[in-house]
Amino acid sequence: xxxxxxxxxxxxxxxxxxxxxxxxxxxxxxxxxxxxxxxxxxxxxxxxxxxxxxxxxxxxxxxxxxxxxxxxxxxxxxxxxxxxxxxxxxxxxxxxxxxxxxxxxxxxxxxxxxxxxxxxxxxxxxxxxxxxxxxxxxxxxxxxxxxxxxxxxxxxxxxxxxxxxxxxxxxxxxxxxxxxxxxxxxxxxxxxxxxxxxxxxxxxxxxxxxxxxxxxxxxxxxxxxxxxxxxxxxxxxxxxxxxxxxxxxxxxxxxxxxxxxxxxxxxxxxxxxxxxxxxxxxxxxxxxxxxxxxxxxxxxxxxxxxxxxxxxxxxxxxxxxxxxxxxxxxxxxxxxxxxxxxxxxxxxxxxxxxxxxxxxxxxxxxxxxxxxxxxxx
Ligand code: V47
Numbered sequence: 001x002x003x004x005x006x007x008x009x010x011x012x013x014x015x016x017x018x019x020x021x022x023x024x025x026x027x028x029x030x031x032x033x034x035x036x037x038x039x040x041x042x043x044x045x046x047x048x049x050x051x052x053x054x055x056x057x058x059x060x061x062x063x064x065x066x067x068x069x070x071x072x073x074x075x076x077x078x079x080x081x082x083x084x085x086x087x088x089x090x091x092x093x094x095x096x097x098x099x100x101x102x103x104x105x106x107x108x109x110x111x112x113x114x115x116x117x118x119x120x121x122x123x124x125x126x127x128x129x130x131x132x133x134x135x136x137x138x139x140x141x142x143x144x145x146x147x148x149x150x151x152x153x154x155x156x157x158x159x160x161x162x163x164x165x166x167x168x169x170x171x172x173x174x175x176x177x178x179x180x181x182x183x184x185x186x187x188x189x190x191x192x193x194x195x196x197x198x199x200x201x202x203x204x205x206x207x208x209x210x211x212x213x214x215x216x217x218x219x220x221x222x223x224x225x226x227x228x229x230x231x232x233x234x235x236x237x238x239x240x241x242x243x244x245x246x247x248x249x250x251x252x253x254x255x256x257x258x259x260x261x262x263x264x265x266x267x268x269x270x271x272x273x274x275x276x277x278x279x280x281x282x283x284x285x286x287x288x289x290x291x292x293x294x295x296x297x298x299x300x301x302x303x304x305x306x307x308x309x310x311x312x313x314x315x316x317x318x319x320x321x322x323x324x325x326x327x328x329x330x331x332x333x334x335x336x337x338x339x340x341x342x343x344x345x346x347x348x349x350x351x352x353x354x355x356x357x358x359x360x361x362x363x364x365x366x367x368x369x370x371x372x373x374x375x376x377x
Contacts, residue, residue, distance in 0.1 A: 039314030065111025220273030286314030
């Protein structure tokens with residue numbers, strides 16, 4: 001082990017928070033396996049041999065988007081071929097099917113549709129509540145929440161809009177839309193999108209309402225290593241505040257590092273991150289975000305094979321059965337990107353861990369076919 005990694009290892013064992021310089025040393029270390037081993041030490045301290053998955057269903061209700069982010073291949077303009085929007089009945093039916101199949105969660109995100117009214121989103125949540133009352137609704141990135149506040153003509157009332165969404169059935173916020181918290185990268189790759197202060201504000205308000213949320217970082221495009229570390233630092237500082245606010249406050253549950261997938265985006269000329277970079281990024285997230293309980297290797301974007309490896313490099317969660325996913329398509333996949341519970345459990349076991357089905361809030365699920373109960377933690 002190099003001297004600088006030995007120093008970092010001692011600090012990790014003492015439970016110290018790593019500095020941004022130490023983060024940079026982890027990114028630059030030639031000893032990738034040692035970095036992964038350090039992350040694994042933290043992961044095992046927190047979760048032992050447990051690794052989580054869930055039975056969920058993603059719904060991307062529209063790909064029509066007012067924005068044109070350069071990294072995104074999902075968005076369409078209204079007149080483009082392939083542009084779509086689901087009506088509330090279609091979403092209600094999908095939620096009903098998900099519940100029948102035994103899912104515990106529905107994960108809903110979409111583009112910033114220029115014309116759908118605020119009532120569409122409220123009706124969507126109510127319809128899911130009605131047709132599938134057992135599903136936890138994890139929906140709307142911070143970017144969508146700001147858009148909803150605008151179309152509700154309450155742009156400065158994020159807390160009030162979140163309250164309305166919660167009263168209609170919203171359970172928590174997913175981590176999307178964070179990209180990289182840096183103005184240069186923002187202006188180059190996703191101009192027009194909310195900036196970091198707004199993303200953080202939405203999550204802060206959600207936490208104040210007692211809602212849990214996730215966070216992401218989209219890496220491997222035009223950002224620098226320093227940008228990534230700055231992003232992680234802002235997240236862990238905000239998490240400190242959420243934790244300090246006490247038991248009634250929501251928290252960030254999970255960091256999900258998202259590898260940039262260049263195919264069919266305006267940044268297609270970039271190579272995207274390598275497998276080794278994906279592994280290292282996952283490990284560095286585990287080490288830097290010392291107050292985040294979970295690190296997710298989202299198998300749809302990482303591939304299930306890489307997600308297995310990541311369970312040995314700091315990850316404790318691989319997400320779920322998914323079923324439909326339209327935002328990224330790795331290796332020529334289509335919208336139907338489904339895996340089954342047996343494959344998820346086998347992947348976790350192959351990686352040397354004990355598979356635990358969880359609900360959205362990371363409570364263990366006891367299951368008999370499509371019938372399930374949340375176990376006492
Ligand atoms: O917000 C878009 C990203 C996100 C690309 O909270 C891309 O549990 C890579 O946030 N290459 C959506 N990434 C996905 C997301 C997510 C996924 C799984 C679980 C959770 C959770 C959240 O995907 C978007 C954007 O940041 N994205 N295009 C791309 N070409």
